[in-house]
Amino acid sequence: MLSSMIRRGAAAALMACALSAGAALAQDTVKIGVLLPITGNNAADGGRMLKAHELAARQINEAGGIKSLGGAKVELVVADIQSKPEISRSEADRLITRGNVSLLMGAWASATTIPAMQISDRNGVPFIVTSAVTDSITEQGLKNVFRVAPKAKWFAENVAGFMADLNTGDAKIRKVGLAFEDGPYGQSVSKNYKETLLAKGVFVVAEESFKTGTPDLSTQAAKLKASGADAVLIVSYVDDEVVLLRAMAAQKFNPVIIGFGGGHVHQTLLQAGGIAEKTFGIVEWMPDVAKPASLAFVKAFAAAFNNEIPLSNQAQAFSSTWIAAMAIDAAASRDPAKVRDALARIKVTDGPAAVLPDDVIEFDERGQNTVGAVVAQVIDGKFVTVWPASVAQQKPVR
Amino acid sequence: MVTFDIFAQAVVSGLANGAIYALVAVGLTLVFGVMRIINFAHGEFLMIAMYAGYFAWALAGIDPVLAIFIVTPLLMLIGVLLYDGIIRRALAAPEINQMAVTLGLSLLLQNLALMTFKGDNLLIPLARATESIAIGPALLQLPQAIAALASLLLIAALWLVLRLTDFGIMMRAVAQSRDGAVLCGIGLGAVYRWALCIGIGTLGITGPLLASTLYVNPHVGALFTLKAFVIVIAGGLGNFGGALLGALLVGLAESIAGAWFSASIAAAVPFALLIVAMLWRPEGLIARRVAR
Numbered sequence: 001m002l003s004s005m006i007r008r009g010a011a012a013a014l015m016a017c018a019l020s021a022g023a024a025l026a027q028d029t030v031k032i033g034v035l036l037p038i039t040g041n042n043a044a045d046g047g048r049m050l051k052a053h054e055l056a057a058r059q060i061n062e063a064g065g066i067k068s069l070g071g072a073k074v075e076l077v078v079a080d081i082q083s084k085p086e087i088s089r090s091e092a093d094r095l096i097t098r099g100n101v102s103l104l105m106g107a108w109a110s111a112t113t114i115p116a117m118q119i120s121d122r123n124g125v126p127f128i129v130t131s132a133v134t135d136s137i138t139e140q141g142l143k144n145v146f147r148v149a150p151k152a153k154w155f156a157e158n159v160a161g162f163m164a165d166l167n168t169g170d171a172k173i174r175k176v177g178l179a180f181e182d183g184p185y186g187q188s189v190s191k192n193y194k195e196t197l198l199a200k201g202v203f204v205v206a207e208e209s210f211k212t213g214t215p216d217l218s219t220q221a222a223k224l225k226a227s228g229a230d231a232v233l234i235v236s237y238v239d240d241e242v243v244l245l246r247a248m249a250a251q252k253f254n255p256v257i258i259g260f261g262g263g264h265v266h267q268t269l270l271q272a273g274g275i276a277e278k279t280f281g282i283v284e285w286m287p288d289v290a291k292p293a294s295l296a297f298v299k300a301f302a303a304a305f306n307n308e309i310p311l312s313n314q315a316q317a318f319s320s321t322w323i324a325a326m327a328i329d330a331a332a333s334r335d336p337a338k339v340r341d342a343l344a345r346i347k348v349t350d351g352p353a354a355v356l357p358d359d360v361i362e363f364d365e366r367g368q369n370t371v372g373a374v375v376a377q378v379i380d381g382k383f384v385t386v387w388p389a390s391v392a393q394q395k396p397v398r
Numbered sequence: 399m400v401t402f403d404i405f406a407q408a409v410v411s412g413l414a415n416g417a418i419y420a421l422v423a424v425g426l427t428l429v430f431g432v433m434r435i436i437n438f439a440h441g442e443f444l445m446i447a448m449y450a451g452y453f454a455w456a457l458a459g460i461d462p463v464l465a466i467f468i469v470t471p472l473l474m475l476i477g478v479l480l481y482d483g484i485i486r487r488a489l490a491a492p493e494i495n496q497m498a499v500t501l502g503l504s505l506l507l508q509n510l511a512l513m514t515f516k517g518d519n520l521l522i523p524l525a526r527a528t529e530s531i532a533i534g535p536a537l538l539q540l541p542q543a544i545a546a547l548a549s550l551l552l553i554a555a556l557w558l559v560l561r562l563t564d565f566g567i568m569m570r571a572v573a574q575s576r577d578g579a580v581l582c583g584i585g586l587g588a589v590y591r592w593a594l595c596i597g598i599g600t601l602g603i604t605g606p607l608l609a610s611t612l613y614v615n616p617h618v619g620a621l622f623t624l625k626a627f628v629i630v631i632a633g634g635l636g637n638f639g640g641a642l643l644g645a646l647l648v649g650l651a652e653s654i655a656g657a658w659f660s661a662s663i664a665a666a667v668p669f670a671l672l673i674v675a676m677l678w679r680p681e682g683l684i685a686r687r688v689a690r
Contacts, residue, residue: 182662210661213621218411219656239519239613249528250539273523
């Protein structure tokens, strides 16, 4: 009887303790809004990115939280945008008006990011664009929008730069062929390729578009071969790329191959065996990027999530979260306007945020981070970063 | 701009692709000819046969050409189960309900495959996938040449069976007139069961061969379903010779359009051909019906 009363009293005391601690904690946290597709078409991507945001928040809090605010903990307020632009807009609005957030991050694709960032900008809350690449996002002069991801058109410039670096000795790339799927993705990237390469004096001698899922591309391979292209730039999904690579090999045509993003740097390509060997692919980030921060991120991610290897969007999400925390720390305030000014001045050269390929993360007057892509090559059945030299594991093999 | 070499390549590739399309379409046209049922799930049974071919290679190292002898009986069995489990019960229903049944089955199978195998592409990386045989100035990928040859052999064999055996005569009788066949003492159920058994069974040959030229994923069957329908309708529903002719025409037209313009434009060609065929010969390219 007595013992049970003591137990009950102890339990009540404990509960009171927990409650007051909880209240104190809630007062102390700094709230960062995260807009992600947790359900809907892009749920898998959203779920992956959330892991990276959470890993960064955990690291920030374990390292003592926001020091200039007395060690306040970072709290991620996650909103599900259901892979829909209109929900992204309304969730951004909800986080700003009722969520008491100092800053917003997100929101996966360009279509879901643009409405959310516009609401955020109008309300004077800074918005970090993590992974959307549509050029116009940082070309509208929105004062509160900052983008960690590159612009889509920069990929073409990176490819041109990479080809120029490959052009040592006799094997020069003077003529290229383009092979692209005819949806918005293939068309916009190949248009950028064409304009950029022509400006740099590289001839585009063939343009072959195809509908994704075309079961045979032999005739296209024959046309590319007949064009005399030294390199073929492929912008497609990985299944079409396998069909094209097989057809080119059967046509005894072995140009330099440069694929694009996740349509190339994909496990399916490695299954294809010999035809994938020595092909290149341009991509935002690779887990083997030779930077201490990047390698530490990959290690921490694998330890936290059952040996999972992160993808480029997760590196962007991780970096964005750290940048947000650094900006709040520099502002020494939860006030969105002050955080915005701190973001505009931020300059990251090392530390956990510096996982992306370029040396410095900082935002120009339009809020755009200058960041390049990397080139991965298939060497002995694995994707290896070979360009730029500053973060490469080894030199490109020709 | 199109040189002779590229034109020759387009003709050779187009004929090979056409023969492969015929390999998909022949089962569809047989089932329709005999049973008057449009099987929208045909592509999904192709997908299952492709997975079977993939796993025969991945788990047991069986070459896709040999896998035919395992996958074909499997698909024939699936055809029988399909008849007794689903189609037999839908035969008495109005046509629109029968379509709904096979359409529903198609979506069900795609989603079951998505759950079981995930959405990723699987490949059979054979050494011969990148080898080719020279036909004039054109180079034909070896796996495609094998599939095209298999298609011609299969169609010839089916034609002979329908022409020369009693079994074939029964099938043709049912195709000509259900009531007439029943009056002659032919059991409809048995003929229908065999028609689906063979119609789905032909995919047991197609599946492993296509898996080695292409890739396997839950939606791969849909790449061929629409084209197979175009071929079957243009060739005259239920008509083998028409299906082969239609398939070769579609393959050739697609490929030449791809050489002249681009593969994007080529993708629209089968449907343009269908419209022309419907306006010009609504009864099908070959009016005298071989299978019926």
